[in-house]
Amino acid sequence: MTQWALKRMAMVVVVLLWATWCPAREADKNSEHLRTYELDIFGPSAQAAVKQAAMHAVRSVIGEFYCSDEMMLARTLLERYVERYYEKFVVGQTILSRRESQGMSYLRVRIIVDARALENDLREKKFFYKPRRRPIIYVTVEETVDSAPVSGEPISRGAIHEGLKELLMDFEPRVIHHQAAHTNLTKDPQRLEATRIAATTAGVEVILTGRVDVTLAREKKIHFDDYIFYDARTTLTLIRVDDGLTLGTGTFEAGAGGSDKEATKRAAVSRATTKVLQDSIPKFAERWERTMTDNAEFQVMVVGVNPAEADVVEERLATRMPEAEVYRRSLFEDVAVFNLYYPTAKPQPGERERIEQVLRDLETPRFKIVPAKSEKHVWARRVP
Numbered sequence: 001m002t003q004w005a006l007k008r009m010a011m012v013v014v015v016l017l018w019a020t021w022c023p024a025r026e027a028d029k030n031s032e033h034l035r036t037y038e039l040d041i042f043g044p045s046a047q048a049a050v051k052q053a054a055m056h057a058v059r060s061v062i063g064e065f066y067c068s069d070e071m072m073l074a075r076t077l078l079e080r081y082v083e084r085y086y087e088k089f090v091v092g093q094t095i096l097s098r099r100e101s102q103g104m105s106y107l108r109v110r111i112i113v114d115a116r117a118l119e120n121d122l123r124e125k126k127f128f129y130k131p132r133r134r135p136i137i138y139v140t141v142e143e144t145v146d147s148a149p150v151s152g153e154p155i156s157r158g159a160i161h162e163g164l165k166e167l168l169m170d171f172e173p174r175v176i177h178h179q180a181a182h183t184n185l186t187k188d189p190q191r192l193e194a195t196r197i198a199a200t201t202a203g204v205e206v207i208l209t210g211r212v213d214v215t216l217a218r219e220k221k222i223h224f225d226d227y228i229f230y231d232a233r234t235t236l237t238l239i240r241v242d243d244g245l246t247l248g249t250g251t252f253e254a255g256a257g258g259s260d261k262e263a264t265k266r267a268a269v270s271r272a273t274t275k276v277l278q279d280s281i282p283k284f285a286e287r288w289e290r291t292m293t294d295n296a297e298f299q300v301m302v303v304g305v306n307p308a309e310a311d312v313v314e315e316r317l318a319t320r321m322p323e324a325e326v327y328r329r330s331l332f333e334d335v336a337v338f339n340l341y342y343p344t345a346k347p348q349p350g351e352r353e354r355i356e357q358v359l360r361d362l363e364t365p366r367f368k369i370v371p372a373k374s375e376k377h378v379w380a381r382r383v384p
Contacts, residue, residue, distance in 0.1 A: 033115050033117075034112055034113065034114060034115065035061050035115050036110060036112045037053070037056075037110070037111045037113070038096070038108065038109070038110050039056070039108070039109050039111065040106075041106075041108075042105060044103070044105070045105055048105075049105055050093060050095065053111050055083060056333065056334075057111040057113050058118065059333035061089075061115045062082070062122070062333065063303070063330070063337075064301065064335055065119065065122075066301075066329060066330035066332055066335070067301040069294030071130075071292065072127050073127050073242060074196075075242055075243050076193060077127075077197070078127055081125070081127075088121065089114050090111060090112065090114075091113070091114045092111070092112035094109070131205060131292035132205060133289055133293060135204075135205035135292075137171045137204070137208050138176060138202070138207050139160050139161065139164075139172075140157075140182060141160065141182065141184065142154075143157075143182065143213075144214065145214045145265065146214070146216055147213075153182070154182055154212065155269045156212040159266070159269050160236075163270075163281075164277065167277060167278070167285075169281060172202055176198045176199060176201075176204065177194055177198040180192075180194060180195045184210055184211045186239075192207075192209075192244065204241055205240070205242070206239065206241060206247070207238070207241060208239075210234065210235045210236040211234075212235075212269060212273065213233045214231070216228070216229075217230060217231045217255060225259050227257055227258065227259055228258065228259070228261055228264055229264070230265050231253060231255045232254055232255070232256075232268035232271070232273075233251070233252075233253040234252055234254075234272040235250070236249070236276050236277070238284055247287075252272050252279070254268055254271035254272040255268055256268035287327065290327045290339060291327040291328070291339060292329070294339075296327075297324075297340055297342050297376065298378060299337065300340060300377075300379075301335065301377070301378070301379045301380070302336050302367060302380045303335050303380070303382060304334050305382065307331060310336040312364070313336060313365075314336075314338060316358055317340070320361075321340065323342060323344065323345065324342055325340070325342075326338055326339075326340055327339045352378060356369045356380075366383050368380065
């Protein structure tokens with residue numbers, strides 16, 4: 001889990017004792033664009049508690065935007081933007097009850113958010129994007145030869161580019177962030193964060209990073225020629241640019257021998273990296289398409305869950321709907337979105353009602369089914 005996600009989860013757990021969503025009470029013609037939240041919340045002051053409640057409500061509305069064919073770019077920048085400008089989208093806030101205890105303020109607060117104004121603003125700021133069916137991948141790899149870091153362009157970067165090309169994957173050949181060039185970003189969170197920001201600007205959706213260690217295995221005279229043997233150990237990790245989540249990791253070790261030292265190193269690296277890519281990229285590509293696009297037979301959104309509860313919903317859908325494959329598309333604030341695919345046969349009549357019943361049957365958390373925007377969407381909101 002990313003540092004951003006941990007921070008966000010901690011805030012929700014510590015600050016929000018309970019949150020429910022209910023239809024907007026304002027009876028004007030724009031009320032369908034309003035979201036009303038009632039939250040039990042505490043903080044060092046009433047002002048601080050209301051601020052946290054308002055930011056939570058705005059972020060929760062953003063989470064609902066993922067129930068579509070679009071997603072949000074640059075979550076770290078988006079988080080900073082919301083923290084600075086959230087008040088623009090809050091059209092009502094009321095303290096319903098309040099008590100003080102041991103230096104803390106305990107409140108029940110009603111927050112009303114203008115979802116349409118929020119969406120329009122985020123579109124204007126270019127936070128929305130539509131994921132590609134085949135994402136552009138950026139490669140940055142740390143490489144060593146006999147434990148010494150390689151200076152300049154690593155052998156492995158070119159080998160990985162060739163492997164991606166053979167697997168029909170698009171990649172960004174340029175170095176998009178020079179301070180993180182040829183780096184294993186899994187070991188450097190700060191550089192990973194900076195590279196994700198640079199990748200967003202470059203249109204890159206996935207980072208492929210890791211480490212390749214090339215080691216002299218032995219030297220041997222065969223007939224009258226001197227032969228040299230190298231081993232290469234490759235570990236590669238795929239990382240989503242938008243939220244920093246790890247998509248998969250693979251490791252393989254291979255060797256090569258020959259009379260030409262540099263050609264032998266290249267052969268060992270190529271064999272190791274090719275095997276990792278062949279084992280991981282096809283599975284990744286299929287999962288990417290089913291997770292990130294809107295081609296699923298059904299898209300399920302649940303509002304009011306923490307990460308552990310989202311896991312429960314995902315597990316229950318997979319267990320009770322064995323003919324469907326369940327992919328979690330997003331978990332933003334307290335909103336989870338799942339794509340349901342039916343790989344062997346089309347959904348039977350009444351499948352949507354079956355999905356709704358699975359959600360109704362959950363005891364913790366408990367959900368109420370609410371109207372959705374189309375027949376392929378199932379929306380549920382947590383109830384006390």
